[in-house]
Amino acid sequence: MTYAVGMVLDKGLAFISDTRTNAGIDNISTFKKMHIFESEGSYCITLLLAGNLATTQEVAERVRELLSEEKFLEQHLSMFQVAKSVGKITREVIREALGESSDPPPGAFGMTAIVGGELQATGPRLFLVYPEGNFIEAQEEAPFFQIGETKYGKPLLVARYQSGMNESEAYDLLVKSLEITSYANLSVGLPADFHLYRSKSLKKGHTQRLTEFDQKNSVIAELSRVIKPDLPNPALQEGDEDVMKMLVELRDLIQRLSGYIRSINDPVLASADVKAARAYIDSFQEFIDLDGANKPETIPGDLTSATQNSLKKVDWAKLSDHAQKWAKAISDLIKAFGG
Structure with missing residues (x-):
């Protein structure tokens, strides 16, 4: 299982992803799920992947090869075209893995991706790519995307997200959404990777690997804090x-x-x-x-x-x-x- 989030901010894009993968309770491993590609002055693209591990690794490698092609910038003039290429790669990898199978198990070799970044100072954009290869773009009404185990962290994001958040506030919100998800689902866990891309920079921004949650600033402690009621004294009387x-x-x-x-x-x-x-x-x-x-x-x-x-x-x-x-x-x- 995975937990990854891409979020649109006034000043850029923020990303977080865990690194835990599992194929059963006795086969838990750590794999990087955030991939950052940059050519300073030309582009900076962040790719978050969730799903079948073999599929996500092949997709990440094919995207890397795509970006290394000499004509990449000539053929991709916007992040929309990058998202379209990531969708095409995703669809091709899954189809090749399925082969001639006419009745694959549900979700076999499936994956989803979040791709965000900026090309040639055209403004940062964020997309959610489905296993079928199609995709949607983040809008004002839907300013962030989650992939993997999405249900536990979403209420916190909905309640606290503000487009004008600074880097520290965005980091705190994304880490806490990951923390509460990891408490609710053991297949999500640390270490985690964070990246903040700043608009117009066209280079990798602040990155950080999180290895433990801050117990002094824990969302679990915060949510479990009980408001003490002011209860009246029952004033018991003998024989009442x-x-x-x-x-x-x-x-x-x-x-x-x-x-x-x-x-x-x-x-x-x-x-x-x-x-x-x-x-x-x-x-x-x-x-x-x-x-x-x-x-x-x-x-x-x-x-x-x-x-x-x-x-x-x-x-x-x-x-x-x-x-x-x-x-x-x-x-x-x-x-x-x-x-």
Whole structure:
């Protein structure tokens, strides 16, 4: 799997791609998926590839050969014509790999590509090339393209993209979109390559290989930060059957939540606030076993039948403290899951 993004900015183009490839959980490797071609003063072209590894490597090599031809600039006067040639190469490589196969498996030898750059100071342009060889160009309404595992990183790009971003802001956004994708899909991972091309420069811009995510500026920590609610004090009163009813409902809800969060594996559960909430859930037995008075079987389901004796055994001060912690734990969990 791959995660790669090409993005149009007011001042140029920004690109990022991971390097992880896999053919099963026991066959994971690292291969470069970003290829930068330049002839200073004439062109700078960045190619991002995703799909069948053999296909992408052959396409990259054929594009390299195309750019080395003497008549390349005579035959390609715009990035549109470059995208058209990349599409043609892609289609030819896939057809050759399929051979005479009349019933190839879905996606066999398939790949997609992002190609962007500038030719002879005609302005930077960005294209998405499909395995069939056709392509589309980035527009104001669709200023970035993703290939590979696209779904996890897209919401962040949509929410934070601005065409006027500077280099640092573009880098931060692309890295965070890659980070959240890598957490959600293990077939996407570091190292990653970044390239920022500046308009009219006609040469390679700032490039960087990212080998680890900045834990101090982590998108996972940012997204898992829980807003603490301002909850009122239940102000428990001895003998208040409405309060007892609330506690029973809380108990049932906590039991359901406890089973739910243990059945999933989500990065958001790693936050300190949610860990604290889980700690309160883990102390459920302590809550319902206040000197033996509040075991489940002694908290009546039909509260109207509660006896004065059972109510007198309740440590109301301790019960009030636990009830507030429970209410906070529930609220933190609901907010953590986007509720």
